[in-house]
Amino acid sequence: MNIGEIARRAGVSRSTVSYVLSGKRTVSEPTRQRIQAVIDELDYRPNANARALKEGRTRTLGLVIPPASQRLTDMQLGFVASVVEAAARADLDVLLSPSGGDHDRSFERIVTGRRVDGVILMEIRLEDDRVTRLRQSRLPFVTIGRTAEPTGTSWVDVDYEGLIARCVHHLADLGHRHVALVNRSAELVAAGYGPGHRALVGFSHAVAERGLTGVDLCCGDDAPAGEAAMSRLLTTRPEVTAVATINEAALPGVQRALQAEGRLVPRDFSVVGVAAAHWAEDFRPPLTAADVPTLEMGAEAVALLLERIAAPTAAPRHHLYQPPISLRASTAPPPTP
């Protein structure tokens, strides 16, 4: 079923059918209706590839996700979902590429096969080969997260540095003197994963600024890891009375460890962090946290990408999110010794 078939059945030329489809020139009402009737009857829709070939654009966005082997976190999933949704609203399709390293066939296909009009990249490292690769290609792209030197690229990111600093200040204001940071996994931080580094920077600065003692620990992205890290902390550093965290997936484990040690939150121990709202609300008691607006960020990433596609030479833009810290019920002054 192609445009020629429709044209034949309607007794017109192919171009007239095309113009009915696109509305790019006026077609007399009788012919338009006749053609439309045939289209409806045969449920015809133009071949997207042929159209893309001719138009030079694919109406498709590429989304590079971390390889599936390592389970996606809730937040990553939130980004995927919101990007796909925002793209669908703009009548754009999304092509997924699971790729971690640089030499990835799927990634190469997308970047260089002209299958997409632009790319959204997730899980950005401070030094990121994929960003380098994309920069030298002509393909518009936007990153969720940012490299160490993001100038010249469009991106959205969460201000982990500032947010964790604010968390520490909040704890200091309450009177805590010994605080800890529960970071993401050691591998991630070692690999130069942005949020891990920036959270650590923000933590260290704030701790120094307020004259606190701070201990930072890495922790895998799941409850068992959180429980292990936390119980180790509680026994080796009993003076610590509060933690700040960016590792939402570890929270259930953090909670369990606290409970196992008989520390009541927030009476005996305070917890504060950066996390998607549902993790925070699911904590007992509800977690005082900066809620990462994944939905908004995914939509904004798509918007920025569409901008770059429309005007590739325009100055790149970015959006650093600093969601306010929702005061829920997990922080209080430290217990009096």
Added chain:
Amino acid sequence: MNIGEIARRAGVSRSTVSYVLSGKRTVSEPTRQRIQAVIDELDYRPNANARALKEGRTRTLGLVIPPASQRLTDMQLGFVASVVEAAARADLDVLLSPSGGDHDRSFERIVTGRRVDGVILMEIRLEDDRVTRLRQSRLPFVTIGRTAEPTGTSWVDVDYEGLIARCVHHLADLGHRHVALVNRSAELVAAGYGPGHRALVGFSHAVAERGLTGVDLCCGDDAPAGEAAMSRLLTTRPEVTAVATINEAALPGVQRALQAEGRLVPRDFSVVGVAAAHWAEDFRPPLTAADVPTLEMGAEAVALLLERIAAPTAAPRHHLYQPPISLRASTAPPPTP
């Protein structure tokens, strides 16, 4: 950068370049090397759309996911990840379509725009418009889950009916007389969501067969809903000593409600279910459960789809998964009154 440019620089015709790329006819070693050198130098890769147009296939799979608005469950995410991964292993790309209802533009684009060689459908209902739609189209497809009458289609599914029945028998064997089923949300069940219905059928039959009293309740896909449903059950039906569930996301809430009522698992109350392994292992104590093999199922769905694409007229195949129930530590005989 197109094949003509490569041909010109290498001083050969376009077809020769094409043959070097595909290897479909022998090219003399010197010319082959000369052409390959140009290709490497310019990092040329053929335009995927042009190739698709000519070859009549896109090397792309469509994956229809539930609309992003409703957060994807962990299991759904597992399917997405494993499908994408399996496709990448076969050098196939995956086009995502978030679509719930039938009249979805994104879905229509994929089905009828010839953007993909085949489609994988998730979240199948007993009566599913998308399946009907796909059936009348010529496009090969595979479903994860199955309709009420799946004959003639290829699918993979979990045997919720048999599995929940086995759970009930397990509980009955232990001596429980009053058991409950924690199902998925009422909306889902009302909409004819397969797992919800089949779990209920399996539960009812097994309960009848063993002469137990059974109560079934629907419950949203999150911890708060699980907590609410469970605490309601514990107060209104205090005689119930065990639950079986297919609602993994509700498990943390189930646990909290039990704890709040002072019921110790498994001494006072038994819990058993069908859930991804990490939910089961995260339960306290570890949950006796049939572990849904999402990874395997996603890969199998891709394999079945590739079969159908290769041989559209061959008899469809399916795979009903009945993972064994891993005996962990959440079930025991009921407390003696």
Added chain:
DNA sequence: TTGTAAGCGTTATCAT
């Protein structure tokens, strides 16, 4: 208001 025809970048069938 409509039709004709060129061309998007490939692949594959003929020739040579």
Added chain:
DNA sequence: ATGATAACGCTTACAA
């Protein structure tokens, strides 16, 4: 062993 050329299905000047 290689080259010309006709499709694939569409959009869009350019003509009429």
